[in-house]
Amino acid sequence: xxxxxxxxxxxxxxxxxxxxxxxxxxxxxxxxxxxxxxxxxxxxxxxxxxxxxxxxxxxxxxxxxxxxxxxxxxxxxxxxxxxxxxxxxxxxxxxxxxxxxxxxxxxxxxxxxxxxxxxxxxxxxxxxxxxxxxxxxxxxxxxxxxxxxxxxxxxxxxxxxxxxxxxxxxxxxxxxxxxxxxxxxxxxxxxxxxxxxxxxxxxxxxxxxxxxxxxxxxxxxxxxxxxxxxxxxxxxxxxxxxxxxxxxxxxxxxxxxxxxxxxxxxxxxxxxxxxxxxxxxxxxxxxxxxxxxxxxxxxxxxxxxxxxxxxxxxxxxxxxxxxxxxxxxxxxxxxxxxxxxxxxxxxxxxxxxxxxxxxxxxxxxxxxxxxxxxxxxxxxxxxx
Amino acid sequence: xxxxxxxxxxxxxxxxxxxxxxxxxxxxxxxxxxxxxxxxxxxxxxxxxxxxxxxxxxxxxxxxxxxxxxxxxxxxxxxxxxxxxxxxxxxxxxxxxxxxxxxxxxxxxxxxxxxxxxxxxxxxxxxxxxxxxxxxxxxxxxxxxxxxxxxxxxxxxxxxxxxxxxxxxxxxxxxxxxxxxxxxxxxxxxxxxxxxxxxxxxxxxxxxxxxxxxxxxxxxxxxxxxxxxxxxxxxxxxxxxxxxxxxxxxxxxxxxxxxxxxxxxxxxxxxxxxxxxxxxxxxxxxxxxxxxxxxxx
Numbered sequence: 218x219x220x221x222x223x224x225x226x227x228x229x230x231x232x233x234x235x236x237x238x239x240x241x242x243x244x245x246x247x248x249x250x251x252x253x254x255x256x257x258x259x260x261x262x263x264x265x266x267x268x269x270x271x272x273x274x275x276x277x278x279x280x281x282x283x284x285x286x287x288x289x290x291x292x293x294x295x296x297x298x299x300x301x302x303x304x305x306x307x308x309x310x311x312x313x314x315x316x317x318x319x320x321x322x323x324x325x326x327x328x329x330x331x332x333x334x335x336x337x338x339x340x341x342x343x344x345x346x347x348x349x350x351x352x353x354x355x356x357x358x359x360x361x362x363x364x365x366x367x368x369x370x371x372x373x374x375x376x377x378x379x380x381x382x383x384x385x386x387x388x389x390x391x392x393x394x395x396x397x398x399x400x401x402x403x404x405x406x407x408x409x410x411x412x413x414x415x416x417x418x419x420x421x422x423x424x425x426x427x428x429x430x431x432x433x434x435x436x437x438x439x440x441x442x443x444x445x446x447x448x449x450x451x452x453x454x455x456x457x458x459x460x461x462x463x464x465x466x467x468x469x470x471x472x473x474x475x476x477x478x479x480x481x482x483x484x485x486x487x488x489x490x491x492x493x494x495x496x497x498x499x500x501x502x503x504x505x506x507x508x509x510x511x512x513x514x515x516x517x518x519x520x521x522x523x524x525x526x527x528x529x530x531x532x533x534x535x536x537x538x539x540x541x542x543x544x545x546x547x548x549x550x551x552x553x554x555x556x557x558x559x560x561x562x563x564x565x566x567x568x569x570x571x572x573x574x575x576x577x578x579x580x581x582x583x584x585x586x587x588x589x590x591x592x593x594x595x596x597x598x599x600x601x
Numbered sequence: 602x603x604x605x606x607x608x609x610x611x612x613x614x615x616x617x618x619x620x621x622x623x624x625x626x627x628x629x630x631x632x633x634x635x636x637x638x639x640x641x642x643x644x645x646x647x648x649x650x651x652x653x654x655x656x657x658x659x660x661x662x663x664x665x666x667x668x669x670x671x672x673x674x675x676x677x678x679x680x681x682x683x684x685x686x687x688x689x690x691x692x693x694x695x696x697x698x699x700x701x702x703x704x705x706x707x708x709x710x711x712x713x714x715x716x717x718x719x720x721x722x723x724x725x726x727x728x729x730x731x732x733x734x735x736x737x738x739x740x741x742x743x744x745x746x747x748x749x750x751x752x753x754x755x756x757x758x759x760x761x762x763x764x765x766x767x768x769x770x771x772x773x774x775x776x777x778x779x780x781x782x783x784x785x786x787x788x789x790x791x792x793x794x795x796x797x798x799x800x801x802x803x804x805x806x807x808x809x810x811x812x813x814x815x816x817x818x819x820x821x822x823x824x825x826x827x828x829x830x831x832x833x834x835x836x837x838x839x840x841x842x843x844x845x846x847x848x849x850x851x852x853x854x855x856x857x858x859x860x861x862x863x864x865x866x867x868x869x870x871x872x873x874x875x876x877x878x879x880x881x882x883x884x885x886x887x888x889x890x891x892x893x894x895x896x897x898x
Contacts, residue, residue, distance in 0.1 A: 256820065259718030389865060415864040420824050422621065422815035425614035426856040427864045433607045447720045447816055457731040458742040459610060479722060479816060483730035 245281075245288035246549045248273075248539060249308035251301050251319040251329075252343075252532070257419055257446055258296035260473050261321040264529030265343055266291055267521050268513075269318065272536050275516075282540045283549065289536075294320055298391075301325035302332065309336050315549055318535035319343050321528070322445070324391025330357050339555050341538055343531035345469060346395035350578040356555060358578040360534040361527075362492065362568055362585050364399045367469045370490035370586050371441060372407040374599070378464070380438040384413040384431040386424075386452060388444030393419070396443035396468055412437055419446045425455045432461045439463050445470035450479035457483045464488060469586070472527030477591050488599055490586040492568040494530045495596040509565050530567030537566060606738030611856045613741045619852020620748040621815065624807035625829025626836065626844035627755060628800040633838050634763070635772045635796030638697040642681075642705040643804055644826030645712075650674050650805025651817030652712060655721045663724065667809045671802050678801025682794045705822065712819040723812040744813045751810045752845055755803060759841050772796060776839070831875045837888025846886065851875075 250269050253262030273289040281287060290312055292304040301320045308314045309332075316339035320326050323346030333340040334354045342349050342359040345367075349359045375383070385400050387393035393416065404411050413434045415427050431437055440463060442452045449471055456465060467489040471477075474495075477484040493500060497510040513533060514525045538558055545561065546553035561580070564571040569585025590599040625647055632640045654670035661669065685700055686692075725732070726747045733740040763769040774782040775792045783789050808817065815821065828851065836847025851871050858870035878885065 255713055255718045260720075263718055415859075417864050418867065422811075422821075422824075423614070423618050425617060426611060426859040429607065429610040429614055429856075430859055430864070432610070433860075447818070450720075450816065454730045454742075458733040458740060459614075460733060460735075460740045475719065479720060481730040 243285065245286040246543065247288045247290060247312055247314040248536070249304075249312060249314035249317040250289055250291045250532075251294050251304050251308070251317060251321075251325070252291060253296035253321040253325070254291075254293040256295035256297065258322045260447070260475065260526075261343070261445060261528040261531075262293070262296065262319075264473070264517075264523075264526045265319065265321055265532035266293075268517060268529035269532045269536050271516060271520060272533055276536075276540060282543050283547065285549065287540070290314060294325055296322055296325070298325045298328040302328050305329040305332055305338075309333075309338050315339065315543075315551055315554065316341060316539045318532060318539065322391055323349065323395055326359070327391060330354055333357060337551065339539070339551055339558075341535040343528070343535055344392070346392060347399060348395055353576060353578050358538065358558060358573070358580075360531045360538065360566065360568060360579075362469060362490075362581050363579055364396050364468075365403065366581070366583050366586060367490045368396075368399050368403050369407075369583060370588055371466050371488075372403065372409055374466075374488060374588050375409060375439060376407075378439075380464070381408060382410045382412050382436045383439045383441055384434060384437045385411055385415070386427065386431075386440060386442045386444075387414075387416050388419045388421075388446050388448055389416045390419045390444075390446070392468075392470060393444045400441060400443065417448065419444070419448065421448050421451065423455065424448065424451050425459055428452070428455050428459055428461055432459060437463060439466060441466045441468075443468045443470070447476070447479065449476050450484070453480040453487055454483040469527070474524040474526065474596065477594065477596070481594075484591045484594075487591045489589055491589050491596075492527050492530060492585060493587055494525060494527050494567050495589060496587065496598050499598055505565055505570060506567070510567060513567060527568070534566035534568055534571070538564070538571065609737055609739035611860050612853060613736070613739050613745070615853030615856030616749070616849060617741065617745045617814070617852070618855060619832075619849035620745065620752055621807075621811050621825070621848075622828045622832040622851055623845040623848025624748060624752050624755070624811065625804070625825050626832035626848050627752070627759065627841050628803040628807065629826075629829055629833040630838060630841050630844045631759070631800040631803065632796050633833070634776050634841075636697070636793050637694050637776060638701065639830070640797075640800065641698065641701045641826055641830075642708060642822075643800065643829060644822030644824070645705050645708040646674055646678060646801045646804025646822075647808035647811075647825055648712060648817065648819060648822040649677065649708065650808030651723070651812040651821070652716055652721075652808075652819070653805070654809045655723055655812065655817055656716070658723060663726070667723075667806070670809060671805045674805035674808075675798045675802035678804075679794050679798040681801075682797035686793060686797075687790055705826070709819055709822065716819060718819065720816045720818040722816040723809060725813045726810070742814065744810070748810050748814070751806060755806070756841055756845055759803075763841075768795065828871075831871065834885055835875060835878055837885025840887050843885060843887035850886075 252265045254266045273287050277286045294301040318341045323344040326342040326344045326349050340357045345361040347364045387397040465487050469491050471489040472491040494510050500507045517525045542554040542558040546557035561573045569581040571580035573580040588599040589596050628643045650670050654666045657666035728743045771787045832848035833844045836843030855867050855871050
């Protein structure tokens, strides 16, 4: 009897690893997320966090990925690069996540780009600055359209309108600095002359003095403002208040209806390039993005009772790219997933249609944008 | 646009900013006058005033919403004083200042949870986002006049209160010599509560009038408090009128620095001036080096 017991015990010990392995295959796949849910960049982070949470729940309700659930671990960086770094370390070393989506801002992403690359951690950033994927880092991807594409759209629209002399405003943060650099570099080849360029504090509450300076600069035909902070609304209001009546172009950072709401009547006529999510109702039914955009908009707005923004869309795309990568690789193995993502083609997302390659870690082409304007307080496609 | 009207436009822009700093600085000054404490949660009172007014504005007319917000924040100010300062065993200035810093962080977090991270604003009191008043070729938003008007009315009322009413004089007595004030039968604790309430009310009022210009969100308090503090120091602590001059001066200097330097150096100019002031005239423009308006911190 005793001997039998010992044999049983030994057998059961032998069986343990097999059981453990099976349990591992059933364990959820951990995906980290770093979003600026609070703080000055919460316009980006809050909808991103809501979207990612919603999408993860949907995926799990539909049976998960490869039969495993997704466990989304969200960290709120408050928009601070320092916090983003420590959260990234935590996600890499303690949580050992498969991939990180986010951070929300370009400044934060640039702080952890190197860290992720060194630790071979897959990073799908939701921030826009070109420098995130240029030069290409093996493990770093991003979902929003590139700065340079936004600038190209703005310059093309200017040419149609016969504008060639402009003033540039930007916020002093990662997004503003990167955008300003792009504009200044691309202006000359495009035949655009930048007469003035000013940067302002990202917590600015009034910008009439900077705009007065622009008003005093002879020959300015349009103002380009490049920021993601609430100052976007302040610029629009202050321009009207001091009577600076030239067209205002904003970056793709304007894609949250709150900004237009805050600027009220002053936002009317503002031009900015953005993805099609904001104008989904205007799209033709056979547009490849129509179904996905309409479904996302409906789910988000009915669940959270607030307008959908392009930023939430960036998180949608990021999480979807990771799960599509896992499906394509047929394994929750980081390197295999990375290779799979690099080979994704024709993937329909909220920002556009992704075609990744080893050289292009954004995967979006120029036609992911549309030039939008504010008309009667709503976003609309700007007609030529 | 001629040089003159451009000059005027910079001046108006400076006055816009300066009036915002001034209205925050007055609140700083009031608590300082009564207790010798620099209340670093002053910016949070401004934020709370704006937030509550915006919330109430959804179902109340604007003037009622603003008045209600001011009352609610004033009561909150009194309550905070009673909860955190009244029972304090050692009323050293340093203790109290550190408590105000802690309070400012707590209030921010509470506001974040009560509301959310979004930016909101009150409607313009008169006109709209696009309306402006033209003055000799320069333009200014009508809301700036509201802010300036509020500052003027508040300063006059406050001056009258501190000079001519028993309560006001008692408050000043607490400031210049707490022991003597206590011996003459003034309840120092009550005076402190009153000064917190009043200063919270002023902050809330400020938060309402500036909301259409600066917009209101849970994090707006700290940067405002820093600029308001600078304005109060520059003008000289202990004198509400001086805060107004200090605030306007900082605003105007910032605006004109933009005309010559890149806008990025805005804060540098303002704070360089403040440092210079602290070296040359530590008691501020209108403070006296000795006497009631300056206390050792």
